[in-house]
Amino acid sequence: MKFAILDILEKKRDGKELTWEEMQTIVQAAQLGNVHAAQLGAFLMACHLRGLNEGEVENLMRAMMFSGRLMKWPSEWKQKIVSLQSTGSTGNKAKLILAPAMAACGVKFPILSARGYDAIGGILDKLRTIPGFSGIKSVKEIEQLLEDVGCCVVQQPSDIAPAEGVIRDMAAIAGTSDNDAFKEACMIARVAALKLHAIVIDIPYGAGEWVKTKEEAMSMAANLDRLRSILGIKIKVLVTAVDWPVGTMMGQSLEISEAMRCLSMCGPPDLHDLVIKLGGHLLHEAGVADTPEAGQQRVHRVIRDGKAKKMFEKMLKAQGVDKSDLKSLMKARKDPNNMSSVLPVANYFTHLSSGDKCGLYGSLSYVAY
């Protein structure tokens, strides 16, 4: 049964609960472009101001999840495919180290990046500062990368939860993306469509994060946990107080540089610790380590003995970075000043005030590379 978009929109406007059929109708129309952008904008604002209840969030999530095909993985990878989602931009840098470290520990770790709207950009934007790096891959190519390397950083394929991308884009311009219900539904729709076996979701909270308070973070964690039980996949939610940027560098190519130092055991200790912590939980969830602590030891080991770094090189090569650039990059990795021979350097620099307290985010509102 089809419902008229305007009726659905007006129903939500008036604070009434939408049914599964109504939610599905509007999500499908958004995906196919069968709804006027003004109606979609008005709908998103009505959802934002009126709120979505538990059932509506679940229906929104399902409608987006089933808007494309579901990923299928080789059966021998059972329980082995894990990934990390993070609500904060500071965690993104950790992913750059985590991906090769996880691959070095023998699990499959695809990072399927959604387009980033924050100031620094997503992890893919960072890797694209390396000449030749390509993140656009088909489902088939992603499978090949996981087979050959064990990790990859690619854009979410266009046939996986396509409606989710459309709705997320629209929410960003309609001023409604700063909304827990949307974020949760989008995050879980992606993970579910990707058919990951286990996922660790990192919810850092603090002044410079998307989630500001512990209460918000805990409520988000509870909602994600509820959605998890609906889907039956393993989700571990970590809620951590973060009142300062992880590591010492912010900006696209600067973060690549810091991640490479970390993979050579000469990065900042807080970043190293974060990677170890997240990785330990991931290995535990994937059944590779008996406890998160045992997992942590293993992650530390593959970083210390250079296996993770080798895996990072392998991944860059498999994703299009040519031999000579890779060689220059690896040679320069211990000295960020030498990175500029390969990575771009910003033309414009600005002083960022961190408010009263040294080292804290404080009044920081924008960062650039």
Next chain:
Amino acid sequence: MKFAILDILEKKRDGKELTWEEMQTIVQAAQLGNVHAAQLGAFLMACHLRGLNEGEVENLMRAMMFSGRLMKWPSEWKQKIVSLQSTGSTGNKAKLILAPAMAACGVKFPILSARGYDAIGGILDKLRTIPGFSGIKSVKEIEQLLEDVGCCVVQQPSDIAPAEGVIRDMAAIAGTSDNDAFKEACMIARVAALKLHAIVIDIPYGAGEWVKTKEEAMSMAANLDRLRSILGIKIKVLVTAVDWPVGTMMGQSLEISEAMRCLSMCGPPDLHDLVIKLGGHLLHEAGVADTPEAGQQRVHRVIRDGKAKKMFEKMLKAQGVDKSDLKSLMKARKDPNNMSSVLPVANYFTHLSSGDKCGLYGSLSYVAY
């Protein structure tokens, strides 16, 4: 100073009051197409759900009014240019009789029709059922029609308050047009840009009207009165209980037919009385009659002696209806069954239930011609 659209949108989303500069920025962007439709839809929904205060309605009205040029009339017409606005669809039929009656009384009576979204359509849609009738006229042609005939029914020229049309269209698809503040701001922006000297605003309320209760109608009248004092033009607001359709016919060409019977003194008495009442106030506001009652007598006289009917013929001719069609139409005017030789007849008929009470709107939700 320019403001970013997203900032303005988010400010309204969060329930904060918009400044004149912010309101002007978004109205201008809407007019020029410099804002994504999704943002405009989200903005309109945020305004609808958060509400607009008195100052914001005034700023919205002013921004739309000054979005194009202001009409200029010959100075010898001072105080003579009047018109009627109505919030209800049933009043539209009265306008068809009122326009020529006012012209017959010596005042200039332009009807500058806004696009109608209700089931029956606007007055222009009704007149367009007469072959040859043209309602698209430039400001120059409108002036000529008022000079030669004294009345006309035309589409609002595209250079008069253009932003108002854009915002009204968007509000209609975004499910936010059912909003007093928007309606008031749009109505007054049009009137003010048209530089009418006096205007009577009819607010019928009742089951089948746009305004449902007396309280709503009175509150709207008070708001319009407030906006009037800002503009310094004469506005008379009439609030009347209407629990049944005026006259006996509904539908585009049927209403033309009933209006013509009324101009021949053989239409339904309630329609005749409504025209007399509205016309009396209009003549009083224009300074042509000392009291509304004296005005009523005059309107009754020009209908009874056929002067208004002649004026209607003159207007149709001046707006493109050819001689032979006009002759057939006038010949058939006393017998609606003969109208079909000129006016179109619907191919599809449907039974309309009026609920329990005979003759009342009741459950009537849609009408068609």
